[in-house]
Amino acid sequence: MPFLFRCFLTLSLLGGLAFAQKQPIDYVNPFIGTTNYGTTNPGAQMPQGLMNVSPFNVMGSTLNAVDKDARWWSTPYEYNNKYFTGFSHVNLSGVGCPDMGSLLLMATGGALEVDYHKYGSTYSQEAARPGYYTNTLDKYAIKAEASATQRVGISRFTFPKGQHHILLNLGEGLTNETGASVRRVSDTEVEGSKLLGSFCYTNNQAVYPIYFVLRVNKKPTRAGSWKFQRPGAAWENDWNKDAGKYKLFTDYRAELSGDDIGSYFTFDTQAGETVEVQLAVSFVSIENARRNLEAEQPVGGFDAIRKQAEAAWNKDLSKIEVEGGTDDQKTVFYTALYHALIHPNVFQDVNGEYPAMETRETLKSDGNRYTVFSLWDTYRNVQPLMSLLFPERQRDMIRSMIGMYKEHGWMPKWELYSRESYTMDGDPAIPVIVDAYMKGIRDYDINAVYEAFYKSATVTDSSNRIRPDNADYVKYHYVPLRDSFDNSVSHAIEYYVADWNLAQLAKSLGKTADAKLFEERAQGYKKYYSKESGTFRPILPDGSFLTPFDPLMGANFEPNHGFHEGNAWNYSFAVPHDIPGLIKLMGGKKNFVDKLQATFDKGYFDVTNEPDMLYPHIFSEIAGEEWRTQKLVSAILQEHFTNTPAGIPGNDDTGTMSTWASMNMMGIYPLCPGRPDYTVVTPVFDKVTIHLDPAYHQVASQLVIRKEGKGAYIKRIKVDGKVNSGFKIGHQQLVHSKEIVIETK
DSSP states (O other): OOHHHHHHHHHHHHHHHHHHTOOGGGGOOTTTTSSTTOOOOOOEEOTTOSOEEEEOOSSSOTTSSOOTTTSOOOOSOOTTOOEEOOEEESOOSSOSSOOOOEEEEEEEESSOOOOHHHHOEEEEEEEEETTEEEEEETTTTEEEEEEEOSSEEEEEEEEOSEEEEEEEEOSOSSOOOOOEEEEEEETTEEEEEEEEEOGGGTTTTOEEEEEEEEEESSOOSEEEEEEEOOOOOHHHHHHOTTTTSEEEESSOOSOEEESSEEEEEEEEEOTTEEEEEEEEEESSOHHHHHHHHHHHOSSOOHHHHHHHHHHHHHHHHTTEEEESSOHHHHHHHHHHHHHHTTOSEEOSOTTSEEEOTTTOOEEEOSSOOEEOEEHHHHTTTHHHHHHHHOHHHHHHHHHHHHHHHHHHSSOOSEEETTEEOOOSSSOTHHHHHHHHHHTTOOOSOHHHHHHHHHHHHHOOSTTOOSSTTHHHHHHHSSOOOOSTTOOHHHHHHHHHHHHHHHHHHHHHTTOHHHHHHHHHHTTGGGGGEETTTTEEOOBOTTSOBOSSOOTTTTGGGOOOSSOSSSOHHHHTTOOGGGHHHHHHHTTSHHHHHHHHHHHHHTTOOOTTSGGGTTHHHHGGGSTTOHHHHHHHHHHHHHHHOOSSTTOSSSOOTTTHHHHHHHHHHHTEEOOSTTSOEEEEOOOSSSEEEEEOOTTTOOSOSEEEEEEESSOSSEEEEEETTEEOSSSEEEHHHHHTOSEEEEEEO
8 A cells, every 4th residue: 555545545534533522512603692692602501500610791881782781681791892800600591581690709919909890901911611601800810711510610710920819799680670788707618698580571570689608619819798888978988988989808807798798818929820719609508518519529629520510511402413504504403402401400409408488488308400491482392392301300390390389379481599589481380391291291299280270270369370361361261451561462362372282281190171171272272363464463451452453563573462572473373272264264274384484584583582493393294295394494594593693593491492403403393382392394414313211202313303305395205114104203112213214305
């Protein structure tokens, strides 16, 4: 064999080996979705971990493109901003309302400065991957790094020679609640709490404390605290020199409380010297925060903790292996899967304790108790994805929801750290649990589930804040417009989806009369259809349609009559449980197809809006029109989901937008919750291997979805060699198959 050919062959083999060794985690780009209102952040955390350590760059300088205090802003990080004021701890991903994003940890140099407007810094050499984030603070030449375990963040700062400081700012964050306390425990440790909450302000009483313990791994040369002093009248300022300023407390070690307080540690460092900072949290007590610290990070060790976090992420992401496609497509896919595994979060402390729903009584969990249930968003795809990939976690999430019902008397709607925010519409716990139940995930108290669902579906007095207009709904099977800009139609449409799901559960439990009742109620959507407008239309208390009426009113978050965050076109096909009935209502197959296609052709479709994100898949419910689904999904993926910071087209909504992308890229999408099947679309990849949970899927340890051909449209589908009928596949058929071949043309 010629020498040059041997060299070429060796290099080719080595190149192939290097490519083969690239892991799923290597494709994740945490900066996707960090601009264009995706509201993700590149912070470090574990899969489903309570702790997230994110760069905070949304305050303090005109260098920033956006400032949290100048506008409505719901994320600690914006990709185009330039001014870093620390790492925030415990953050939300993809949400549309500000909360959390507090306990700000910052490293500085030179003279001590505790005003974030002055101590913040531009930054460079920024990088992130799951479980790790880093940048360099230009002002101080300090390298900042962050990682995390489940409940404890760890940051490492590498200093040049000189005097440097580590600051814990308790006065700032995304939450608009104020008030905190801090106490010096020793030269290297402080502890305290901060008040958070009032998410979206739907329930402004839903506040809660977060408790923390912070520890540095080296003794400082000095330490203390600060507090912003209230400004006084001119005569007071003559004798009170601290009025309207930050007052330093250098000798005070007891508890300090206030709205704008913090603690500092000062170090005299040599070039290259590092200081590690551990920050543990609990929603129960300071004592539990310390237990979390000692259990998860007894001695620190940044590099080991980073490797642990990365290994955990790679294990979860490896549940799905993809072959074929471009590197950018793999990055979009694995980043989407990464975003889907950020929430919900493990909530209990290492001793099992957690605060009970609403009462905050300390209770103890046997398994994982989860929190952050953005159910109006996630019932559509995130929770079904959990049922497919992590059925045991889905079971524990359902058990957590049942626990909330037993503690509070109601299933969660948009729960956050054991407080109910009552944000968004409908009764979304119903489709979440019914969908899982219909897919065979049943190891929980189904009688308590049904009791809870029947309660929220039938109670008509003011105690029912899950369905606040249930009296009208139960009486009329629709919700009339009683206030000019209420969300009556949006509420009712979500109730129809919930009631259809509840009917399926009632039927499976042998509750025939209940099933009939809820099935009839689920047909009430027909009352909203107006032939004149060709869309759903608000109904007035006298039973007449709202007049005048503009079906396009409500675009771009414009206030709208009867619709929430959208217009009539965004809601008029959002009846996944009865597409045949909707077709008949809208004048038959041709009229329906033309009208649905027009939502795309005329630009009415909004992929960022949950109610209509199912629209492309509706065509697959109509024989002969499935090609439209395949064409539309491919176009939407190419246009809106990219390997860029703007690569999510709107709020990720705790992984919902990302999951829309990832499941469609795999070739399957759950159109209707409670109906245990998937719409099959043209996969992006040549081969998708899904590793199944043997405890739930005993027949096969893995499932392969293989694409044959380079065409954009599906010619036929084979399941274990047999031709599949139609363009849907049932969940049990899916998870008990070995190979699904999608032939394209």
